[in-house]
Amino acid sequence: MKRIRIIICDDHPLITEGIHSFITQKEDMEVVATAGSAAELMDILPVTMADVLLLDVNLPDENGIDVCMEVKKKYPDIRILGLSNFNERSVIVRMLNNGASGYLVKSESVNVVEQAIRHIYEGGLYFGKEAQSTLTSLTKTELMEIPPITKREKEVLQYLDEGLTSTMVAEKMFISSLTVDSHRKNLLRKFNVSKTINLLQKAKELGII
Structure with a gap:
């Protein structure tokens, strides 16, 4: 059975440990690496095969939106799920434009995180309830304007x-x-x-x- 290989990049240990602990209970998923900064992530990616990246939008050393673009340029096959404490319209749109496959506010449950991982791994887009409500208010023109x-x-x-x-x-x-x-x-x-x-x-x- 092929496992979904996941990297978690977040500078909050509670978030990382919580998701890591949950994922290890799933037979078809595994956390292959964790990073607490953009610099750590960039060191990990060249030597670690991964399918999905859970990416904190607010990293201590770099903007997660810029990191998203950088990762997708170098590793286009990795699916990126943005994680944030905030449901900001401009951030969601910019993450989308930079190649993210989904966006969740960190208040979502780990079950939602699991759903999102499975969905984007299969090639779909996944947005939490709060992000969905923001996106439904955007027209196609607005999504393209950034x-x-x-x-x-x-x-x-x-x-x-x-x-x-x-x-x-x-x-x-x-x-x-x-x-x-x-x-x-x-x-x-x-x-x-x-x-x-x-x-x-x-x-x-x-x-x-």
Whole structure:
């Protein structure tokens, strides 16, 4: 019998231990590794075969939304289930856009976690009740309106929001001013705006910065 191989990435020991303990009772599931940070997860993934990743959206060293994108780029076959303490509309949409197969608020029962794991392992999408209520209020257009952005682009956005010039951003990121301007142009195109002020406004509305 093939077991569903699971990695848990969460910095809260109670969450990790609770899910781990529950999964070990299932004959067709096994936890192959646990991580408490994005850095630990990235060390584990190259040497550990896994089918499903339970990913905390709020990791201590990196944004779980960005980690989701990074993992899916390197390991496209892994199904990712986002876990969070909050049911934030922008977070759910961005996790979806970054390749997640599901999203649960941590107040859900372990039985729901099991259902979600089985469902996404089979190729489906799974969202807890709270996430479902949020998603049903979104139109298809709204789901598509948050463009995928790279970690570098997000960093540029944050510095621009702080009022830094291209030269200042370049110094902070150890890149050239031309590269910063290239990132800015890509962001303007992705968000379909012509001015930086409109770019920042739209990024804030969508919860990106």
